[in-house]
Amino acid sequence: MTKARFDVLGIGNAIVDVLARTEDDFLVAEGLHKGSMNLIDTERAEYLYKLMGPAIEASGGSAGNTVFGLASLGADTAFFGKVADDQLGEIFSHDMRSLGAHFDCAPLVGGVPTARSMILISPDGERTMNTYLGAATELSEADIDEDIVANAAITYMEGYLWDKEKRQKKPSARRPAFRTKPGGRFPSAFRTASALIRFREEFLDLLQTGQVDIVFANEPEVKALYQTADRATALNALRADTRLSAVTLGGEGSVAISGNETFHVPACNVRELVDTTGAGDLYAAGFLYGITHDMDLEKSATLGNFCAAEVIQHIGPRPEHDMRQAAEQAGLL
Amino acid sequence: MTKARFDVLGIGNAIVDVLARTEDDFLVAEGLHKGSMNLIDTERAEYLYKLMGPAIEASGGSAGNTVFGLASLGADTAFFGKVADDQLGEIFSHDMRSLGAHFDCAPLVGGVPTARSMILISPDGERTMNTYLGAATELSEADIDEDIVANAAITYMEGYLWDKEKRQKKPSARRPAFRTKPGGRFPSAFRTASALIRFREEFLDLLQTGQVDIVFANEPEVKALYQTADRATALNALRADTRLSAVTLGGEGSVAISGNETFHVPACNVRELVDTTGAGDLYAAGFLYGITHDMDLEKSATLGNFCAAEVIQHIGPRPEHDMRQAAEQAGLL
Numbered sequence: 237m238t239k240a241r242f243d244v245l246g247i248g249n250a251i252v253d254v255l256a257r258t259e260d261d262f263l264v265a266e267g268l269h270k271g272s273m274n275l276i277d278t279e280r281a282e283y284l285y286k287l288m289g290p291a292i293e294a295s296g297g298s299a300g301n302t303v304f305g306l307a308s309l310g311a312d313t314a315f316f317g318k319v320a321d322d323q324l325g326e327i328f329s330h331d332m333r334s335l336g337a338h339f340d341c342a343p344l345v346g347g348v349p350t351a352r353s354m355i356l357i358s359p360d361g362e363r364t365m366n367t368y369l370g371a372a373t374e375l376s377e378a379d380i381d382e383d384i385v386a387n388a389a390i391t392y393m394e395g396y397l398w399d400k401e402k403r404q405k406k407p408s409a410r411r412p413a414f415r416t417k418p419g420g421r422f423p424s425a426f427r428t429a430s431a432l433i434r435f436r437e438e439f440l441d442l443l444q445t446g447q448v449d450i451v452f453a454n455e456p457e458v459k460a461l462y463q464t465a466d467r468a469t470a471l472n473a474l475r476a477d478t479r480l481s482a483v484t485l486g487g488e489g490s491v492a493i494s495g496n497e498t499f500h501v502p503a504c505n506v507r508e509l510v511d512t513t514g515a516g517d518l519y520a521a522g523f524l525y526g527i528t529h530d531m532d533l534e535k536s537a538t539l540g541n542f543c544a545a546e547v548i549q550h551i552g553p554r555p556e557h558d559m560r561q562a563a564e565q566a567g568l569l
Numbered sequence: 570m571t572k573a574r575f576d577v578l579g580i581g582n583a584i585v586d587v588l589a590r591t592e593d594d595f596l597v598a599e600g601l602h603k604g605s606m607n608l609i610d611t612e613r614a615e616y617l618y619k620l621m622g623p624a625i626e627a628s629g630g631s632a633g634n635t636v637f638g639l640a641s642l643g644a645d646t647a648f649f650g651k652v653a654d655d656q657l658g659e660i661f662s663h664d665m666r667s668l669g670a671h672f673d674c675a676p677l678v679g680g681v682p683t684a685r686s687m688i689l690i691s692p693d694g695e696r697t698m699n700t701y702l703g704a705a706t707e708l709s710e711a712d713i714d715e716d717i718v719a720n721a722a723i724t725y726m727e728g729y730l731w732d733k734e735k736r737q738k739k740p741s742a743r744r745p746a747f748r749t750k751p752g753g754r755f756p757s758a759f760r761t762a763s764a765l766i767r768f769r770e771e772f773l774d775l776l777q778t779g780q781v782d783i784v785f786a787n788e789p790e791v792k793a794l795y796q797t798a799d800r801a802t803a804l805n806a807l808r809a810d811t812r813l814s815a816v817t818l819g820g821e822g823s824v825a826i827s828g829n830e831t832f833h834v835p836a837c838n839v840r841e842l843v844d845t846t847g848a849g850d851l852y853a854a855g856f857l858y859g860i861t862h863d864m865d866l867e868k869s870a871t872l873g874n875f876c877a878a879e880v881i882q883h884i885g886p887r888p889e890h891d892m893r894q895a896a897e898q899a900g901l902l
Contacts, residue, residue, distance in 0.1 A: 254660075256667075257889070290637070290667045292885060293626035293660060304623070323656040323682070327587075327626060334589075334623045349656070552625060556590070556884065 242338065243311040243528040244425075245388035248299025249372035249396050250317030250332075250341075251351040252324040253553050255363075255513065256291040258356035263364055270358060273365040273430045275399060281368040284354055293324075295331035296353060296553040297372075298394035298429055301514045305521025305543050307335035308559035309569070311528065314338035314384050320371040324350035331554075341379045344371040361509040361548065373400045389528050390450070391424045392520070395431035395439065423449035427520055432457045443477040450527075451481040452520045458483055471498075482523050482537060484516055489541055492523070492533040501537040504545035514553030518543040521559075539568050575671070576644040576861040577758075578721035581632025582705035582729050583650030583665075583674075584684040585657040586886050588696075588846065589624040591689035596697055603691060606698040606763045608732060614701040617687055626657075628664035629686060629886040630705075631727035631762055634847045638854025638876055640668035641892035642902070644861065647671035647717050653704040657683035664887075674712045677704040694842040694881065706733045722861050723783070724757045725853070728764035728772065756782035760853055765790045776810040783860075784814040785853045791816055804831075815856050815870060817849055822874055825856070825866040834870040837878035847886030851876040854892075872901050 263270050266284070276284065295304070303315045315332055319325030321343040328350060332339040351372035356364045375397075385391060426448040428439055440461060442448050451474065459465060462473040471493060474481050480494045489503040522543035526536025542563060546555050555562075563569040596603050599617070609617065628637070636648045648665055652658030654676040661683060665672040684705035689697045708730075718724060759781040761772055773794060775781050784807065792798060795806040804826060807814050813827045822836040855876035859869025875896060879888050888895075896902040 285663060288663075288667065290628070290664045290887065291660075295623070327624075330618060330621075331623045334621065550883070551889065554623065 240389035241312065241387035242314045242384065242389065244303065244306050244390045244392050244524050245314045245316070245384055246299035246303035246392045247316045247375075247397060248394040249297050249351055249367075249369060249399075250300060250319045250325075250328050250375075251295075251297035251353050251367065251372060252328055253294050253296035253353050253355050253513065254285070254288075254291045255294065255355045255357060255511070255551055256289040258289065258358060258364075260358050262287070263356065263358070268356070268364050268366070270364050271362050271430075272433075273367060273396070276366050276368050278368065281352070281354065281366070284366055288354060288356070291354075292551060293327065294552040294554065295328045296514070297328075297351075298396055298427060298517050299392060300328070300332065301517035301553050302392060302427075302520045302524070303337050304332065304335065304554045305518045305547075305559060306525055307337045308555050309521065309525045309539075309543070309563060310560040311525050314388060316341055316375065316379055316381075318344055318371050318373075318375040318379060320344045320347060320350045322349050324352060325371070338384065340381070341375070344374050347371060347374065355513055357511045357513070357551065361512050363511060363513045369399065375400070389423075390524060392426070392524065393424065394427050395429040395435065398431055398435045398438065425450035425452065425520075425524065427452035427516065428457045428461065429516065430457070432460055436461060440477075449479050451478045452483075452516065452523070453481070454484045454516055455486065480527075480533075482519070482540065484519050484544070490519060490537050492537040494533060497533070499534040499537055501534060501541055504541050506545050506549060509548055511551045512548050513551075514547040515544045517553065518547045518555065535568070539563060542566060542568055573722035574645065574720035575647045575717065575722065577636065577639050577723045577725050577857050578647045578649070578717055579632035579636035579725045580649045580708075580730065581727040582630050582684055582700075582702060582732075583633060583652045583658075583661050584628075584630035584686050584700065584705060585661055586627050586629035586686050586688050586846065587618070587621075587624045588627065588688045588690060588844070588884055589622040591622065591691060591697075593691050595620070596689065596691070601689070601697050601699070603697050604695050604763075606700060606729070609699050609701050611701065614685070614687065614699070617699055621687060621689070624687075625884060626660065627885040627887060628661045629847070630661075630684075631729055631760060631850050632725060633661070633665065634850035634886045635725060635760075635853045635857070636670050637665065637668065637887045638851045638880075638892060639858055640670045641888050642854065642858045642872075642876070642896060643893040644858050647721060649674055649708065649712055649714075649717075651677055651704050651706075651708040651712060653677045653680060653683045655682050657685060658704070671717065673714070674708070677707050680704060680707065688846055690844045690846070690884065694845050696844060696846045702732065708733070722756075723857060725857065726757070726759050728760060728762040728768065731764055731768045731771065758783035758785065758853075758857065760785035760849065761790050761794065762849065763790070765793055769794060773810075782812050784811045785816075785849065785856070786814070787817045787849055788819070813860075813866075815852070815873065817852050817877070823852060823870050825870040827866060830866070832867040832870055834867060834874055837874050839878050839882060842881055844884045845881050846884075847880040848877045850886065851880045851888065868901070872896060875899060875901055
């Protein structure tokens with residue numbers, strides 16, 4: 237089999253993040269559950285933005301961050317996501333293409349604006365997201381370039397894509413990715429993210445019917461998925477349902493699970509935890525780079541931890557450094 | 570005399586910064602003088618943006634950064650500057666108001682977009698700016714609220730405001746500030762910034778005709794102003810031309826000069842110099858906070874150095890921390 241043209245094709249909501257520090261009191265006053273991702277409408281977005289402190293803007297989106305991280309590591313990547321033809325859309329498109337990721341979905345014209353997520357960063361580095369999905373929900377089958385799907389070694393989707401249909405009942409843009417599964421040639425990878433709260437049964441069905449080959453989640457998500465408070469029980473249930481899974485454990489690092497094998501890799505040293513935004517996305521980037529470049533699962537998980545550690549030491553959802561260079565210096569590439 | 574309603578009114582170009590790391594090779598290839606501020610048109614902006622790496626966006630502008638820094642220290646502030654009614658304009662307006670600065674200039678409708686500056690950050694932390702002025706140049710006398718001018722203890726202007734008239738020959742928005750001078754009640758402060766290169770003779774005239782009370786500049790600018798390579802010669806010429814001046818000396822800190830008095834204050838310790846964007850602006854913020862809050866010149870310069878040190882340790886032109894809290898913890902407030 238010849239090498240695929242793209243190591244990873246990511247499909248996700250094309251979002252620009254608006255990041256600001258906050259005190260936890262504000263979250264309480266506004267009824268925001270710390271660490272959550274809340275979907276908001278225009279009115280709520282305007283209300284929260286007015287109350288929000290000074291912010292910086294940075295391209296984000298879960299799968300977008302993962303594709304960016306992969307590109308920074310030197311992988312060949314592509315991304316499907318929908319922006320509008322506005323200034324935030326230009327920012328997202330520029331950043332996605334700036335490291336060589338293929339991104340060619342036509343911007344939405346004359347409709348709602350580009351999605352933005354107002355991210356409130358607590359003093360302990362935890363982030364609470366308030367996302368206005370805007371144009372991101374307009375991603376449709378028409379945006380799916382079948383040639384790219386066919387030429388990607390792995391197709392990776394974020395759980396937040398499901399938010400679209402729940403709310404709008406539009407044709408899905410995620411199905412083409414799963415469609416490639418039957419032949420077994422194009423594994424599909426999937427990150428539940430906190431969308432799990434809204435789609436537990438659907439996600440469980442995806443796993444148990446074999447539609448997903450590789451699953452990314454954090455520990456609370458896996459526990460919620462299997463409705464257990466016990467880590468071992470949760471991980472073993474995941475082991476039974478997936479061919480390969482990688483679970484982040486916060487300060488304890490991460491664990492890769494495949495069949496009878498389990499690899500626990502401790503977290504990298506972190507000088508100062510500033511902002512956890514993007515941690516899970518960048519973990520997935522490192523891990524996916526590893527498994528598409530002949531690394532074993534332990535090395536792949538180590539690279540995932542390494543990428544996650546970079547992104548939590550500054551404000552913003554994507555690495556500030558050239559991750560290929562950084563990983564080489566750390567002896568990981 | 571009753572306390573003025575505003576400690577400082579800033580007047581400047583309302584700009585959103587687009588910041589990305591670069592290698593110095595790129596600056597050479599594109600004919601960019603490291604450390605400079607270049608004015609660019611739409612075509613050049615599009616060209617450079619395509620070549621530029623992944624960026625983050627943050628509200629900027631020289632006087633805008635100073636007003637923001639002052640507000641973060643707890644000063645009462647106002648700002649005059651022109652944005653367009655677009656997404657970048659909303660971002661600038663939000664950030665300016667988020668700490669309580671009064672900002673009420675009507676956005677430009679149906680014209681050019683909000684100004685943006687593409688800032689390339691070299692590995693040594695030096696920044697090279699490429700500014701498309703857009704709507705910023707449309708600031709006019711109509712935007713000057715005389716009530717605010719009359720109620721500001723100090724009116725502060727950035728040298729980049731001059732770029733407007735040189736290029737467009739439009740009515741000036743800076744004159745109202747100078748107009749307040751004759752009564753002696755409202756001192757005017759002025760930062761030459763690198764606009765000095767384009768307006769040396771005009772700036773010298775401003776100083777020598779007593780239109781400016783307080784001058785901010787860095788060492789290369791003062792040397793260029795008086796056409797000398799000798800620091801002492803330059804500073805003494807500035808002493809003769811101004812009532813009060815404050816000159817930043819890079820790693821050597823800063824010097825405040827008034828009459829026969831000279832106060833040299835060493836720089837604060839910096840763990841890692843990441844991005845010098847905003848250093849001079851935040852120095853001015855700390856210094857202006859001091860002199861509007863009964864601090865002596867030495868303490869004012871110390872607070873200036875402290876604010877500059879914060880902003881150069883992360884990417885972006887404005888402090889990430891609550892500067893009042895930080896300065897209190899450092900025993901400076």
